[in-house]
Amino acid sequence: MASASAISSHAIVQRELRGGKAGSVRQFDMVAAPAEALSGRRRWAVRPAQALEPRRKMESVAATVTEEKEEVSEVSYEQLAKEMEHASPLAIIDRALEMFGDDIAIAFSGAEDVALIEYAHLTGRPFRVFSLDTGRLNPETYQFFDVVEKHYGIHIEYMFPDSVEVQALVRTKGLFSFYEDGHQECCRVRKVRPLRRALKGFKAWITGQRKDQSPGTRANIPVVQVDPSFEGLDGGAGSLIKWNPVANVDGKDIWNFLRTMDVPVNSLHSQGYVSIGCEPCTRPVLPGQHEREGRWWWEDAKAKECGLHKGNISQENSQNHAANGKGAVTVNGVSNISDIFSTQAIVNLTRPGIENLLKLENRKEPWLVVLYAPWCQFCQAMESSYVELAEKLHGSGVKVGKFRADGEQKPFAKQELQLGSFPTILFFPNHASRPIKYPSESRDVDSLLAFINALR
Incomplete structure (x- = not known):
């Protein structure tokens, strides 16, 4: 059997780290590390077990456990x-x-x-x-x-x-x-x-x-x-x-x-x-x-919690979507965030504008329209590719538009525009009243162009 002097300092420290569970009392023959190495941790007062009478030993254990519980409960x-x-x-x-x-x-x-x-x-x-x-x-x-x-x-x-x-x-x-x-x-x-x-x-x-x-x-x-x-x-x-x-x-x-x-x-x-x-x-x-x-x-990006961490969602409005860096302000439950897809190559459609587009059966030009919410991180992620696409299509005979479909417009968008989650991309052909929904999650320029060219 190895003597105490043969025990490495590493083994002693490991034994110290792997000691009993919180609230238990351990007995040691030696102290493994200097006090300054234990800063930030509660230091245990270790005495030889035989130095305590049975009654005093039990009182010491009870006091230690009580102290442990009080310490945990008082933590900020x-x-x-x-x-x-x-x-x-x-x-x-x-x-x-x-x-x-x-x-x-x-x-x-x-x-x-x-x-x-x-x-x-x-x-x-x-x-x-x-x-x-x-x-x-x-x-x-x-x-x-x-x-x-x-x-x-x-x-x-x-x-x-x-x-x-x-x-x-x-x-x-x-x-x-x-x-x-x-x-x-x-x-x-x-x-x-x-x-x-x-x-x-x-x-x-x-x-x-x-x-x-x-x-x-x-x-x-x-x-x-x-x-x-x-x-x-x-x-x-x-x-x-x-x-x-x-x-x-x-x-x-x-x-x-x-x-x-x-x-x-x-x-x-x-x-x-x-x-x-x-x-x-x-x-x-x-x-x-x-x-x-x-x-x-199939749902909005802001709803993507199952409820296990629902405390996070309650913070969302109070923090005004600060995480997205867009300067959000919440008004009547709708985020009035700085708008996205802002370029002259993209037409900003109002509610009457999108309704008129729906009614037309013979359009002079086909349209590509994104249904979006500016606070949505997935809409923000596709902003650069959609803007690039619009600039490429400028003058090509295909109009590119956007329609903000959150807030009070959301029920209409769900019922009339096939909105499932943000963003939803629709193509309005020349000679068809019903728009065609872009089915893919790939929103790069080449994928969107392939979709348009297959239908125009």
């Missing part, structure tokens, strides 16, 4: 978020696990948030993982769950929707009602309510939210916060803490980390999927598209 998470704003994901997760021990869990969706599990594994601390099985996931995602469990030697804690609620929804509205009336109801039954039940068993949870995932709803998430939407183990407002360790990390850096650490990933990623959810509501994205365009693609 707003201040902690500022302190850890520039900390690494590894440091943030280590702090979270240190503070909450067995009362915190990682929410794992089967996508690139496997990075959270890898970070937790690297801390050397015990950790828990849970996932929501909606019953509508891709087969590849279920297979990935099994791979992750075996790779890390863990058991994922699965939460399922209430079978009675699912049966009621399917019997009354069918299996695919979300394509007609939006995804919120289905997500509420299959995801939000199961999540609510799961979180009632924890005091904190760890999510894979990133600011770059959805500029409209996630641009201002902190690395740690009091959860604005759900309750934790103790119940009541403020009883659940939400950690977002990769909030400030770019998606490309997450993937660099996964490749570097040789972390297993969902095979759907190699098929063009980036953001992965339920099978009917998720599809691959094309090069250049934002990752959230693969989720609920």
Whole structure:
């Protein structure tokens, strides 16, 4: 057996890092690191166990546990978020696990948030993982769950929707009602309510939210916060803490980390999927598209949250869409943001103008019209290509126009103009009353020109 002097300092530090869960008392023969190395962490007072009488020992344990609970409850998470704003994901997760021990869990969706599990594994601390099985996931995602469990030697804690609620929804509205009336109801039954039940068993949870995932709803998430939407183990407002360790990390850096650490990933990623959810509501994205365009693609960009992080959406109007950099001002629920597609080559159609265009059966010239909302990040993303297209078509016999279809114009656009999500692009031929909807998500100049040339 090796003597104490033969124990390396690395092994001692590792033993210190991998000690018991938050709230437990550990016994040490030696101190592994100097006090200054433990700054930012609560320092444990360590004494030889035999120096305490049994009664005094129990009192010491009780006092330590009470002290731990009081310390956690008195933390200012707003201040902690500022302190850890520039900390690494590894440091943030280590702090979270240190503070909450067995009362915190990682929410794992089967996508690139496997990075959270890898970070937790690297801390050397015990950790828990849970996932929501909606019953509508891709087969590849279920297979990935099994791979992750075996790779890390863990058991994922699965939460399922209430079978009675699912049966009621399917019997009354069918299996695919979300394509007609939006995804919120289905997500509420299959995801939000199961999540609510799961979180009632924890005091904190760890999510894979990133600011770059959805500029409209996630641009201002902190690395740690009091959860604005759900309750934790103790119940009541403020009883659940939400950690977002990769909030400030770019998606490309997450993937660099996964490749570097040789972390297993969902095979759907190699098929063009980036953001992965339920099978009917998720599809691959094309090069250049934002990752959230693969989720609920038939709906507006601003609605692309399932409800698990609905606290983000409540911030959207109060922040006036500041994340898009367009100087938004919200009036009567409609964003009066600086307009886009602003060029003399594009005709700005009013409501009477688009109605007249609809009525004409014999037009002198065909029209290409985009139905847009200036606050929509996907409309903003295609602005340069649409402007370039309009300038190329100037004088060619094809008119290019735009119609702002959000706000009070949205019901009309949905009923009369085939609006599904922003942007929607329509071609009005010379000799047909009904416009033809551009079916592709590829909005580069060449693809749009091919569409026009096939119909003009």
